[in-house]
Amino acid sequence: MSSPFAGINTARIQRLMDEIIPEPLEWRHLEDIAGLHARQLSWSLNGRMGPEHIKDLYRALFSCPCFFGYAWYSNGRLAAFVTATTDYRSTRRHIMSAYKGKLRALLGVVLRRPRFIVALLESRFVVPVIFHQHEARGEWLTFITADDNHFLTPFASLKLMDHLRRHYQDRGIGHYMAQGFKDNPKAMRMYEKLGWNIVARLPMHNIYRYSSAPEATAIQA
Amino acid sequence: MISLNALQDVFRSVFDSPELEIKMETNAADIEGWDSLMHINLIVAIEERFDVSFTTLEIGSFTCVGDVLKLVQAKTSAA
Numbered sequence: 502m503s504s505p506f507a508g509i510n511t512a513r514i515q516r517l518m519d520e521i522i523p524e525p526l527e528w529r530h531l532e533d534i535a536g537l538h539a540r541q542l543s544w545s546l547n548g549r550m551g552p553e554h555i556k557d558l559y560r561a562l563f564s565c566p567c568f569f570g571y572a573w574y575s576n577g578r579l580a581a582f583v584t585a586t587t588d589y590r591s592t593r594r595h596i597m598s599a600y601k602g603k604l605r606a607l608l609g610v611v612l613r614r615p616r617f618i619v620a621l622l623e624s625r626f627v628v629p630v631i632f633h634q635h636e637a638r639g640e641w642l643t644f645i646t647a648d649d650n651h652f653l654t655p656f657a658s659l660k661l662m663d664h665l666r667r668h669y670q671d672r673g674i675g676h677y678m679a680q681g682f683k684d685n686p687k688a689m690r691m692y693e694k695l696g697w698n699i700v701a702r703l704p705m706h707n708i709y710r711y712s713s714a715p716e717a718t719a720i721q722a
Numbered sequence: 723m724i725s726l727n728a729l730q731d732v733f734r735s736v737f738d739s740p741e742l743e744i745k746m747e748t749n750a751a752d753i754e755g756w757d758s759l760m761h762i763n764l765i766v767a768i769e770e771r772f773d774v775s776f777t778t779l780e781i782g783s784f785t786c787v788g789d790v791l792k793l794v795q796a797k798t799s800a801a
Contacts (some may be wrong), residue, residue, distance in 0.1 A: 513766045513775075520778040575782055651750055652765075654783035655758035687757070694759050 514656070521653075521660045526570035526584065528563055533579040534572060534645075535559045541645050545682070546617045548604065557599040562586075562642070565595040570642075571664045573657045581646040581654055583661040587672060589632055589640035613655075616684075620705040624680060631701050632678045633707050639669050639677030641711070645720045662695075669713035678708045724772060725796050729787065730786055732771050736764045746788030 526534070538559075539552040547555060562568045562584065570584035586592035600607060611617040621693055632640065644661070646654045669677050683705055692709060693699070701708040711717065726746065734742045737755055750756040756764075768790065769775055774797040783792055 509763055509766050510770060513769055514762055517778055517781070653778055653782040655761045656778065656781070658758055659762070691758055
C-alpha cells in the first residue's frame with residue numbers, strides 16, 4: 502500500500518499517536534457510542550429510525566461474542582470509536598434482532614427515501630456474497646468521530662484504525678472487509694486516500710478489503 | 723516572532739496552493755481539501771518548519787489557525 506504520508510516525517514505522527522490511548526469497547530460504553538452514532542449519522546437509515554433503535558443495534562452487537570471495538574475519550578467525552586467483528590455472519594444475525602417488531606418504522610423510513618431500499622437489499626443479500634467470495638470472516642462495522650476536537654481527531658482516527666488492524670492480526674485474521682455507504686463521500690475519500698482496496702462498486706456501497714499485515718498500516722514507523 | 727505569513731507559506735506548501743490565504747480565524751471548514759489526512763500532514767509540516775513539537779493536549783485545544791500561530795509563537799520565543 503502506498504502511504505498517504507510519503508515524504509512526511511512519520512516519526513512525528515507516531516509520537517503523537519503514542520499519546521492517544523484507546524479503550525477496548527465494553528457494555529459500559531454503550532450509551533456513549535450509541536449517542537455519538539445517533540448524532541453523527543442521523544441522516545442514515547438507522548439514524549432516521551431514532552436513538553432508541555441505535556441503542557438496540559449496539560445492544561445486539563455487544564451480545565455477539567465476535568463483536569469488538571475501541572473508543573477514544575478526550576477530556577472525558579467520547580471523541581471517536583471504531584467497531585468490528587471477527588465473524589460477520591454471526592454478527593449480522595445478531596444485528597437482525599435489533600429490527601424485530603420495527604417493520605412499520607423501517608417501512609416509514611425507506612418509503613420516504615427509496616434509495617434506502619436499494620441500500621438495504623445490497624447490505625442484506627449482495628454484500629455477504631462478496632464477503633464470502635473473498636473468504637472473509639472479519640468485518641469493519643462503524644467508524645465515527647465527534648465534530649469537536651477536530652484538530653486532534655485525525656491522529657486518533659489513525660490510532661483506532663491501527664488498533665483494529667492489530668486486533669485482527671493478533672487473531673490470525675489476514676484480511677477483513679467493510680461496506681462503505683456512498684452517501685458519505687468524506688469517508689469514501691479518506692478510505693481511498695489510505696489506499697484501501699475497493700473490490701466491488703455497488704449502486705449504494707463500495708466494498709473494501711483490508712489487510713491486517715503490519716505493512717498495511719498507514720504509518721510506517 | 724513567527725508571522726501569519728510564515729504560517730501561510732506552510733499551508734500553501736501542504737495544500738499545494740500558491741494563492742491560498744489564511745486568517746487567524748481560518749479553520750478546516752474554510753479550506754477545500756483540509757481533510758483528516760491533509761490535517762496530519764499540516765501539523766507535522768508546521769512542527770518541522772518551525773522546529774517545534776506539539777503535545778496531543780495542545781493540538782486538542784486548537785480551534786483555528788490563530789490558536790496554532792499563538793502556540794508556535796510561544797514555543798519559538800521561549801526557545
